[in-house]
Amino acid sequence: MTDRAGPRATPTPPTSAAVARHAGVSRATVSYVLNGQAAGRVGERTQARVRAAAEELGYVPHAAARSLRAGRGRLVLLAAPADAVEAFGPLFTGFLAGFQTALHRLGYTGVLHGAPASSPMAAARAWAELRPAAVLNLYGPPLDAPAVELLHRAGTAAVLVLGPSAPPGAHTLLLDQREAGRRAGEHLLARGRRRIGVVRPAEPGPADCAELRLAGVRAAAAAHPDARVRPLDLARTEESAAGLAAAWPELGLDAVFGYNDEYAMLLMRALQDAGHTIGADGPDRLAVVGADDLLLARLLRPRLTSVHAEITPPEQIAGLVADLLLDPAAPPAIHRLGSFHVTPRASG
Structure with missing residues (x-):
């Protein structure tokens, strides 16, 4: 009507x-x-x-008008494009939910900003338009010193960058993805595995994280002269996994680190369908390790060995941001966001 x-x-x-x-x-x-x-x-x-x-x-x-009058608002901008969810999976979404809740209790509003940017300066300009009190660059193009300076001039009191290091003027949130790969590699090497495949997702979202995890496995293997590490490109489809499983005899691998639990489960099922036996014991068995320690991975048979992330409670990170906003002159520092360890199960 x-x-x-x-x-x-x-x-x-x-x-x-x-x-x-x-x-x-x-x-x-x-x-x-x-x-x-x-x-x-x-x-x-x-x-x-x-x-x-x-x-x-x-x-x-009108929060935006109030922010313009004050030069800074109560908004904490979390910079992460949509494919960050694909890269980090449940680890990211769980942290984000807790972090936003904790910020709200402290009187701040956490806003997820997913707009892509062609350069660090373009990203900083897009964020500065919102006059955020703080920016957490969780994923995407790394910031540089001019971009951080632009944010500070626009009134952003605290800039935090997730990664191994931050540009001058920004704080570092350290969750070293190389450590995740190193833990997986050390675990497999300690169990006598020497020919280790490492999944690199074909999807663009996880690419940077996957390269860091591959570097971690290689670092672990460097201590064993007889060990070799081979990257394995895998799309998140049954067809891609079946193709890789069919080529497995020519690869000559005795173990695989699947990047995360989803890719590990996908490949493990394809390997089993191709007649391979998965397990931690026995030279004729393939060892498979995932990451993220999902509940679903524990329901498989054999249960999936996984790299577990011990993440700093989001309430502590929200408190850190609030403290930095109260003391914007605090010198940039490294703040550890978490660490990794392997939860061994029957798969490897």
Whole structure:
């Protein structure tokens, strides 16, 4: 059914001036009350009258305008494009949910910013437009010193970068993906495996993380002159896994680190379908190790050995951000976000 009156105009939101008129007070009084600055300035009855007027009119303070007036808001920007979820999986989504909740309790709002950027400076400009109090660069193009300086000039008090190192002026959140690969490699080498395949996902999202994990396995293998490591390109499809399993006899591998549990489970099923036996014991068995320690991986048979990440509780990271905002002159430092260890099971 169509509206014969034509399209309806978007209603104009009520202003603080309207609240002031409705309550019979000045705009300054409205600002003090609704911004939590009324103590010692505005009486309790007047405060109640202003809040009642704001509720009756449906007035909500304009956070962006308030941020522009103050030069900085209460927004904490988490820079991570959509493919970050694919790269980090449940590890990322679980941390993000807890982190945003913890920020809210501290009076900040966490916003996930997923817009792609062609360069560090382009990313910094896009973020600075929102006047965030802090930026956490969780994934994507690495920032450089000019980009960090631009953010600081725009009023961002704290810039934190996830990675092995950060540019000048930024703090480092260290979750070393090379350690995940090194732990997997050490585990397999300790069990006598010397011909180790390492899955590199064909999808673009996990590419950077996969290269770091491959480097970690190679670092572990460097201590064993008879060991060799071979990258294995694998798309997240049954067809790709079946093709790799069919080529396995020519590869001559006795173990595989599957990048994460999803790719490891996919390849393990294809290898079993091709007649290979998966297991930690026996030279005729293929050892398979995943990462992320998903519940589903424990339900497989054999149960999947996995690299488990011990992540710093998100409440602590939110507290760190809040402390840095209170002390923006604090010198840049390395803040460890977590570590890795292997949870051994029957698969390898």
